Amino acid sequence: MxxxxxxxxxxxxxxxxxxxxxxxxxxxxxxxxxxxxxxxxPSRDTATIHLGVASCSGSTCHGRSEADGRIVRQDELMRWQEPSSPSGAHSRAFRVLSEPRGRAIAQRLGLKSAASAPMCLGCHADPVAPSLRGPRFQIGDGVGCESCHGGAKNWISSHYAVGATHQGNIAAGLYPxxxxxxxxxxxxxxxxxxxxxxxxxxxxxxxxxxxxxxxxxxxxxxxxxxxxxxxxxxxxxxxxxxxxxxxxxxxxxxxxxxxxxxxxxxxxxxxxxxxxxxxxxxxxxxISDEADYRTxxxxxxxxxxxxxxxxxxxxxxxxxxxxxxxxxxxxxxxxxxxxxxxxxxxxxxxxxxxxxxxxxxxxxxxxxxxxxxxxxxxxxxxxxxxxxxxxxxxxxxxxxxxxxxxxxxxxxxxxxxxxxxxxxxxxxxxxxxxxxxxxxxxxxxxxxxxxxxxxxxxxxxxxxxxxx
Structure with missing residues (x-):
């Protein structure tokens, strides 16, 4: 694949x-x-700083426009942001909260805004606590890299280091x-x-x-x-x-x-x-009251x-x-x-x-x-x-x-x-x-x-x- x-x-x-x-x-x-x-x-890390999508987006990391990386594709961010494909749905998760359907749902629920409501952000964004957000973290990124892979502070450097192993990265906090x-x-x-x-x-x-x-x-x-x-x-x-x-x-x-x-x-x-x-x-x-209605x-x-x-x-x-x-x-x-x-x-x-x-x-x-x-x-x-x-x-x-x-x-x-x-x-x-x-x-x-x-x-x- x-x-x-x-x-x-x-x-x-x-x-x-x-x-x-x-x-x-x-x-x-x-x-x-x-x-x-x-x-x-474990479903979500609770004590590791989330650095934000921008920390993964360098052209030498996952931010290339073509899949020409030697080991991994390196265009992962572009695929994550793909506007018309299901592969970009996670990046769109926050945005839909402010679209007409999201606004209508918020109104019916008595919410001021779905984009700021905790009951929505738990899944439409990365709901890590403010104290665990790094300087490049943006709630508007939606379901970002660390929503699934876990807070990256302790493994972001080791996961691309020479000699690094997948099991070593998991031990450092990468979600398995x-x-x-x-x-x-x-x-x-x-x-x-x-x-x-x-x-x-x-x-x-x-x-x-x-x-x-x-x-x-x-x-x-x-x-x-x-x-x-x-x-x-x-x-x-x-x-x-x-x-x-x-x-x-x-x-x-x-x-x-x-x-x-x-x-x-x-x-x-x-x-x-x-x-x-x-x-x-x-x-x-x-539902019908007609005499000849069949369930x-x-x-x-x-x-x-x-x-x-x-x-x-x-x-x-x-x-x-x-x-x-x-x-x-x-x-x-x-x-x-x-x-x-x-x-x-x-x-x-x-x-x-x-x-x-x-x-x-x-x-x-x-x-x-x-x-x-x-x-x-x-x-x-x-x-x-x-x-x-x-x-x-x-x-x-x-x-x-x-x-x-x-x-x-x-x-x-x-x-x-x-x-x-x-x-x-x-x-x-x-x-x-x-x-x-x-x-x-x-x-x-x-x-x-x-x-x-x-x-x-x-x-x-x-x-x-x-x-x-």
């Missing part, structure tokens, strides 16, 4: 252009050893984005939410106009990638396959959702549960809950179930049982639901550890694609959220086969139309038709299956 977009990423972007708005809207798009069960990677679980924790802070100030998009914020937040680690990483994974990169940092990144991201997303739901400050909103955690379009449906809701066998009760958003549970059946069969039945028990517990009371959430979190962590240590060969990847579109999974695509994850997963897994040299690029390109028809089926969240989507996904999966 390159600092622009690789052939694989460009193909995926064709399908994603229409979906990106629905999935992320103005919310900016944003070594291999697994962590021990139940332990999260090459660890899939650590990367997932970092990205989830803004692309799903955290318990830190300004990093949780509540239902009230969405009601004011903020789009639904969704997360798929490998796809978002691809769209933001500014480096080449050449032989030198692999020698210094190793390589994480697309499928492993996707699978770890799914497990980490579920663990994060459950941990935030269990937080008493976030899981409740007055008399009601915090609806952010629930499946948006299970409630946001057309658009379909029964979901994975969610044993009473009719009319809002279901917990299970998009990551469905993907995890597919991945577990193919790559961690010893945990698959446990995940299925814990998922169903959690949904059922929501109809009892909050304490029962919290206990069930903890059991499911433990299983999600076990899956994250298993996936982080798995190389995901060709046969396993094809098996996951089959599982995503299988009858067992398809019956659970009753709402838009799960369907979006299924499309992104299918594309991610195909891209992983291509990048691993297990499917020829030309063969993948030949079935691009099937993938794009599946994307078209989720282009409009308010016009989602489950049965049509299932047919489109099945067609895409069958086309990929013929590449075996």
């Amino acid at each position: 390159s600092g622009g977009l690789s052939a694989g990423a460009s193909a995926r972007l064709i399908g994603m252009l229409g979906l990106a708005t629905a999935v992320a809207g103005f919310f900016a798009l944003l070594l291999l050893a697994p962590l021990s069960p139940g332990r999260s990677a 984005l090459t660890n899939p679980r650590a990367r997932a924790e970092k990205c989830l802070d803004c692309h799903f939410g955290s318990d830190r100030p300004g990093q949780f998009v509540s239902h009230r914020i969405m009601a004011a106009g903020h789009p639904r937040v969704s997360f798929e680690l490998d796809l978002f990483s691809t769209l933001q990638q500014h480096h080449d994974e050449d032989a030198d990169y692999v020698r210094r940092k190793g390589r994480i396959g697309n499928v492993r990144m996707w699978a770890v991201g799914q497990a980490a997303a579920l663990e994060r959702a459950l941990s935030l739901y269990a937080d008493a400050r976030l899981g409740q909103d007055g008399l009601f549960p915090e609806f952010y955690f629930f499946d948006c379009h299970s409630c946001h449906r057309r 658009t809701a379909l029964a979901n066998p994975g969610r044993p809950i009473p009719s009319g009760m809002p279901p917990f958003n299970d998009e990551n549970m469905i993907m995890l179930s597919a991945a577990a059946r193919a790559a961690a069969p010893a945990l698959a039945d446990r995940l299925e049982a814990d998922s169903r028990a959690f949904h059922a517990a929501l109809a009892t009371d909050r304490p029962t639901a919290i206990r069930a959430a903890q059991r499911l979190r433990t299983t999600a962590n076990a899956l994250a550890d298993s996936f982080a240590a798995n190389e995901f060969g060709r046969a396993q990847t094809f098996a996951i694609i089959d599982a995503v579109a299988s009858t067992a999974s398809a019956q659970r695509y009753t709402d838009y959220e799960g369907a979006v994850q299924a499309v992104m997963a299918t594309d991610t897994l195909l891209n992983g086969l291509v990048n691993a040299g297990q499917v020829a690029p030309a063969s993948a390109a030949a079935i691009r139309g099937d993938i794009n028809r599946a994307y078209a089926a989720v282009r409009d969240p308010n016009a989602f038709r489950p049965l049509e989507f299932r047919a489109a996904l099945s067609s895409a999966s069958s086309a990929i299956g013929r590449l075996r």
Whole structure:
């Protein structure tokens, strides 16, 4: 992959252009050893000075206009600032707060300005404390280099020194984005939410106009990638396959959702549960008093809950179930049982639901550890694609959220086969139309038709299956 977009990423972007708005809207798009069960990677450094984007922008560093560096591209800042590409979304994150949509959301929330509101700056900028901002730090830089790589004061010199190693830089404070679980924790802070100030998009914020937040680690990483994974990169940092990144991201997303739901400050909103955690379009449906009106809701066998009760958003549970059946069969039945028990517990009371959430979190962590240590060969990847579109999974695509994850997963897994040299690029390109028809089926969240989507996904999966 390159600092622009690789052939694989460009193909995926064709399908994603229409979906990106629905999935992320103005919310900016944003070594291999697994962590021990139940332990999260650090998400944000809290005691290191952030020097600011300008400290990385020299022409001998990352500020060149061409990717002609001997070891790294050195045009990373230009890619970060690209005005019309998803690769520049992080640099645009602060600016959108002052655009018409950002101003309208701030007005509805009673904020003087989104550009100065802590509830917005937690994700649309680098919200490091003022005492930790270096002289070149600018809040208006948006999601800058150190938002993801960590405060640079202690490693900015060593990371380009002769003889420096990646592990040495990590020891000095560079955030370990090459660890899939650590990367997932970092990205989830803004692309799903955290318990830190300004990093949780509540239902009230969405009601004011903020789009639904969704997360798929490998796809978002691809769209933001500014480096080449050449032989030198692999020698210094190793390589994480697309499928492993996707699978770890799914497990980490579920663990994060459950941990935030269990937080008493976030899981409740007055008399009601915090609806952010629930499946948006299970409630946001057309309502009619006509005698011949037919409900658009379909029964979901994975969610044993009473009719009319809002279901917990299970998009990551469905993907995890597919991945577990193919790559961690010893945990698959446990995940299925814990998922169903959690949904059922929501109809009892909050304490029962919290206990069930903890059991499911433990299983999600076990899956994250298993996936982080798995190389995901060709046969396993094809098996996951089959599982995503299988009858067992398809019956659970009753709402838009799960369907979006299924499309992104299918594309991610195909891209992983291509990048691993297990499917020829030309063969993948030949079935691009099937993938794009599946994307078209989720282009409009308010016009989602489950049965049509299932047919489109099945067609895409069958086309990929013929590449075996």
